[in-house]
Amino acid sequence: MNGLRRRLPSSGSLFVFEAAARHENFTRAADELNVTQPAVSRALAALEAHLGTRLFRRGKPGARLTEDGMILKNVVVSAFSQIDNALREVESRRTGKSRVTLSVSTAFTTHWLMPRISRFQAAFPEVDLRFQLISGAVSGPLGDVDLAMRYSAPGDEQGRFVMQEAYVPVIAPGDQGAGAKGDAAPLIQLEGNEMNRFPGGEGWTRGEADSQLSFSDYSVVVQAALVGQGVAAGWLNVVAHWICEQRLLPTRDSVIVRPGRACRVIQRQDGPQVDIADQVAQWLVRELREDVIRMHELYPELGIGALLDPLSDRGDGI
Structure with missing residues (x-):
């Protein structure tokens, strides 16, 4: 040494x-x-x-x-x-809990996981859940975490398939323009996205908007839409909870935009927490897919149920 x-x-x-x-x-x-x-x-x-x-x-x-x-x-x-x-084994022996680290976006953690964290704790009282939070693009290798939520290109079957990536324009109930196309509402954008349109969403290219908001973190974009500040692109694996609770609504005549990637949960294959991490991964996938089914029941015209088909990966914007 x-x-x-x-x-x-x-x-x-x-x-x-x-x-x-x-x-x-x-x-x-x-x-x-x-x-x-x-x-x-x-x-x-x-x-x-x-x-x-x-x-x-x-x-x-x-x-x-x-x-x-x-x-x-x-x-x-x-x-x-x-x-x-x-170190994990020593910690587990000392605390009686297994530490599972999850690499996800701040938006997913804030808007999907936190509203149901009590359900997670009830299902896994022996798990100490930790986070590696990503505020920008959700990418990168698994590294030293147990589980990671990532988007994969067609043909990449690494990890557990959750759903096809998709988003729709969403707005809060009662917001200006709600129930219409949302043309009268300010557009809430993620910095770096092209302004005034939802890419691939025919019918959603707009003229110059009088009012726009732009944020560098998608969790803030979603929060702004929730409090009635305008219309935003709602990635369904992030806003699923709020759509199911009808705190966010797809705008009338919404189109579902599908960039062509798949949302997957990637799992570490070694270490003392493999078995419990596998159970946590199954729980995440099951809960997300149940939300997709619920959204499809609420808005069958959008065809959200097709997102659960791993072979349905066309990135055609509809």
Whole structure:
């Protein structure tokens, strides 16, 4: 172990390296570690200087591992996984609870999971549920979490199929324009989306709106729609609870927009929590699919029930 300490500038450099190697992006690694991107760059440069080799090829769109970097990554990932498993087992023995970590969007956690967290706790009193929250695009590898909700391209059958990705224009009951197309209501947008339209939704290209709201986090987009600030694109796996509760309504003449991806729950295949994580994954899938069935019963004209067919993955916008 003394030899290992001499080969590293600091033990923390391995944590920085693992995050950067997993994301192949220094900015995303910095966000995960809650430090600045220059701090990550400096730490990795110091590690490379200490080892006397390049671990990354810097450039756009990100940083790619060299052959030496891949050798180190494989060993570090394996070692970290073993340490994490041991710590989880120690914690479980001490608390009597199994810790399950879920990687999901802030919007899904806020608007779908939190309203039913008491049901989860009743079903899994022995589980300590932790979160890796993603405020931007829901992507990235599983990493060291137990479960992750991700969107997959057609043909990618990794993980448990939940539903086809889809969204519809939604608005709060009684909001200005509710029950109509929503033309009179302000448009609530996620930053980075094209303004004034719902992509792929024929009939929803609008003229210049007098009032628009734009947010960087989709959870805030949904919250703004809930409190009656306008019409928003409602991703069905996120807003399913509020549609079933009729706190959000599809606008009249809504079209269902299907980008062509599938929502899936990916599961870690090793560690002491595999069995309980599998049960949690089954619960998530079952609850979401029950919401899809309920939405279909409320709005059969939208054809929401077809989203439960894993082969129904056309990204045709209708």
